[in-house]
Amino acid sequence: MPRFRLDIEYDGSQFAGWQHQADQPSVQQAIEQAIEKFCGEDLRIRAAGRTDAGVHATAQVAHVDLAKAWSGDKVRDAVNAHLQAVGARVAVLKAAVVADDFDARFSATGRHYLYRILNRRAPAALEKGKVWWVPKRLDAEAMHEAAKVLLGKHDFTTFRSTQCQAESPVRTLDRLDVGRDGDFIEVRSSARSFLHNQVRSMVGSLRRVGDGSWGAADLKAALEARDRAACGQVAPPDGLFLVGVDYPEALGKSARDTDT
Numbered sequence: 001m002p003r004f005r006l007d008i009e010y011d012g013s014q015f016a017g018w019q020h021q022a023d024q025p026s027v028q029q030a031i032e033q034a035i036e037k038f039c040g041e042d043l044r045i046r047a048a049g050r051t052d053a054g055v056h057a058t059a060q061v062a063h064v065d066l067a068k069a070w071s072g073d074k075v076r077d078a079v080n081a082h083l084q085a086v087g088a089r090v091a092v093l094k095a096a097v098v099a100d101d102f103d104a105r106f107s108a109t110g111r112h113y114l115y116r117i118l119n120r121r122a123p124a125a126l127e128k129g130k131v132w133w134v135p136k137r138l139d140a141e142a143m144h145e146a147a148k149v150l151l152g153k154h155d156f157t158t159f160r161s162t163q164c165q166a167e168s169p170v171r172t173l174d175r176l177d178v179g180r181d182g183d184f185i186e187v188r189s190s191a192r193s194f195l196h197n198q199v200r201s202m203v204g205s206l207r208r209v210g211d212g213s214w215g216a217a218d219l220k221a222a223l224e225a226r227d228r229a230a231c232g233q234v235a236p237p238d239g240l241f242l243v244g245v246d247y248p249e250a251l252g253k254s255a256r257d258t259d260t
Contacts (some may be wrong), residue, residue, distance in 0.1 A: 002069045005098040006031070006045070008078075009087035010061040012237065013129045017053045020099070025049075030090050031062070034082035038075075041067060048104045048245040049111055052197070054237030056130065061245045063104040072096040103131075106242075110174070110192055112244030115203045115235065117185040132203075132239040138210030140180035143187075144207040146216035147176040150223060152230060156195055157226040159205070164196035169226075170193060178206065181247075185210070192246075197234060205232035 008031070008055040016024035028045060036042050066075070077097035083090050091194040118124050119138050138246075150159075150173055158167040175190035189204050205222060208214040213233070214222075222230040 001065050001067060002097045003063055003065050003100055004070075004072070004075055004095050005102060006062045006064065006075075006092050007094040008047075008062060009091050009093055010056060010060065010064065011058045012051060012054050014089055015053065017067055018047055018049070018051045027057075027060075027090055028062075030083060030086070031079065031092070032090040034079045034088075035066075037082045038078040039066060039068065046104050048108045049242050051242055052237055054129075055240045057242040059244050060242055061075060061104045061108070062101060063245075069097070069218065073091070087197040087254035100211065104245075107247055108192075108245050109248060110190060110244075110246035111194060111242070112175075112188070112190045112246075113194070113199045114241045114243045115187040115189075116239040116241070117187070117201060117203075117207070118183060119180075119182040119185050129238050132236050134207060134211075135199075136187060136211050138207065139212070140185050140210065142176050142216075143176035143185070143206045144211045146214075146219045147178055147187075147202075147206060149216055150176055152190070153224050154223060156198055156223070158222050158228060158230050159198050160195040160228065161197035161201075166195055169195060171198070176202065186190075187245070200233050200235040200237065200240060200256075203235040203239075207235065208232040229248045 015027050020026045020028050032045060045062045045064040047060055053059050072095040074208050076092045079092050116131045118127055118133045121135050124133050153172040155169050156171050160169050163221050171191055173191050177188045179186055187198050205219055209219055
């Protein structure tokens, strides 16, 4: 039974997240239904990251075991045809046979996220649903400098959802960069794994630095408080994208969007 790796992009605004929901549409369900229509198999797929409702992906990775050794192109094109037929804003970018020990979630050695803020007086029109609109001018340089206090290994309880199911709040944050490109502020973060709502919580707190409400010392104090109540506003899901997943070379090329 060959195992296929699927590289996937999706617009999360029409879904209640990646994972199966009892009464709401999910990305996982949309792909599984498309696979069933293609080859008649009712099965489950596993992804590198279980993104929340409204969160997007340009480089999600999943794996699935199929009964027949289809070509990767056939799997990609057939699944996409069925996704398009129902209007799902999901696309399989690539499908390829991988080793039996490849696991999209547990084999991953790094995950990369991009958060986009539209920082101008006028609201989003073309980018609506893909950015967090913040009309007050933000200081991206101050945000970038403050972000350095979150780098490294820490207890991220402050930046963790109360519903997070991870056994430990300790994570190692490898990258947290903030930069401005015209009216857009981009926050790029990388780690082996993230806690539930960690990126959105960090971005929300960095926004307070950007508008002058906090300084770097306040952000550090929030981290050291290890208290969810010390977190700034949790940024909305609209601006968050999963843009890369890393794997050991022996298990195949990493999925990575540009500039991650």
